[in-house]
Each structure stands twice: as structure tokens, then as C-alpha cells.
Amino acid sequence: MKGIPVVFFLLLVGGGSGVIHWLENHLLSCPFKKWTGVDCPGCGLQRSFVALLKGDVWMSFKLYPATLPILALCIFTILHLKFDFKNGAFLIKLMYIFATVIIVTSYIYKIYHHQLF
């Protein structure tokens, strides 16, 4: 169990560009976008994550603003489940609501600025 993060880290450092290249060419396609050509509220998450792996934080934010909050939420949840922080549950709730608000706001912004189609 403990080896998995280490292997992942080694992969990322050693053959980092290879992994990113593979990820870039194997993104799951969103059926909503495929059928309608219109973005769904989750579109951009994978591209944004790949951009983050490349180290381009601003590009990642532009593609999908909620990636960083969601990642932070996931990491904090794992840490909380492991170490059991005092106000962890409350913080998780707050971060979750924050991430949701960002997702909804960015989608409304996209609709408003005609970036969907």
C-alpha cells in the first residue's frame, strides 16, 4: 500500500513527460460534448489537470477554475482520514461548498460569455 504513491512519484519524475504525453492522448471524451458539441459543467477538468501536471497553473485555472480546489479537497480528505484533524470534517464541508460554488459560477460565466459553442 505504501509503495503506490512512491511508484507514482517515481513515474512522474523519471518518465514524467511520457506519462503526461500518454494522459494527454488518452483523455476520456465527454458524451455530452461529443453528442451536442456543448460543454457540460465538468468539461475541461482533464485538460486542466494535465496542464497542472505540466506546471502551468494559470492555464489550468483558465481551462477549469475548480481543479485546484477539488485537488486540495481530495488531498485534505485523505490526510484527514489518516490523521483525524480536530475540525477536519467542518473544513471538508467548507471546501466542498467552495468548490461547488466555483464550478457553478464558472459554468454560468461560460454561458454568459458564449464560450460554450
Added chain:
Amino acid sequence: MSEEQEGQAQNSQPSQENSQNPQNPQWQQNPQGYQNFSQPNPNNPYPPYGGGFGGMQMALPNATIVLVLGILSIVACCCFYGLVGVVLGVVALILSKKDKENYLANMNYYTLSSYKNLNAGRVCAIIGLILSGLILLLCIVFAIFFGFNTLTDEETLKQFLRELQ
């Protein structure tokens, strides 16, 4: 892995109590473990985990799962028209309902932190459920009002949306 360790740590506690109370072999009758303690034995004056002060309490069995599912429900909210998010949210809510009843029935057996985790997971699941439900509803409304053809044909939909604005 951690659950196994917890189980082992808890196993050691009641066996000590049993050695002190040989007339009360409840632990030996229930080898399958914690599930029995949701219905405490009224004839047993000593709860198996000490019941509060200084006694071993255990985490609610579904708290971690509910929390993880609740968080996943927002990550997956947009996959397949919101269906994945709805399923994860509903599963988390059902699991949490059972555990909440369990906790309220006998508070002394379970840790408060796991109950907080459970509640956080519940809130996350509700929000994720609402969000993915809205997306699902949007897709259904689209399909009903504009016909499935509009939804599958890219050009028609784009034209329609431009006219709408």
C-alpha cells in the same frame, strides 16, 4: 489495512473484560464482531467497550465510505449526464442514514469524530446529488422539449441556441 489494525486493537479489549467477568461471555457468543453492538444486550451491565469514560469507542463502519462517496459525487457529477453523480450521492445518503440511526441509538459505542465525518459526507453527498440532479434534469428537459434529434445533431443544436439568444 487500518481497519484491520483497529479491529485487532478492539479485539484485545473485550477479551480482557471477559477474563474479569467470566459469567458474561458475550464476546465469545458473537465472534463476527462489531455488528452485534448496534443492538446492545439489556441484560449486560457492562457494555463491551466501556461505554464512554476511558472505554474504547469505535468509528462508525460507514463514515469513511460515505465521506469518500460524497466527495466523488462532485468529481463525477458531470460524467454521463450526471448519472454517476446521482448514483454515488444516493448510495452515500442511504449508507449514512443507516449509520446515523445507529449512532443516535447508542452514542457511547461510536467516536464523535467519525460521526462528524459522517455528517460532512452527508452534506457533500446532498450537494453533489443536487448538482448532478440538476444536470440530469437539464439533459432530460432538453431531450423532451427539443427532441432527441436536436440533442444528437450538433449543428441543429448550435443553431437553435443561437436563435435562443
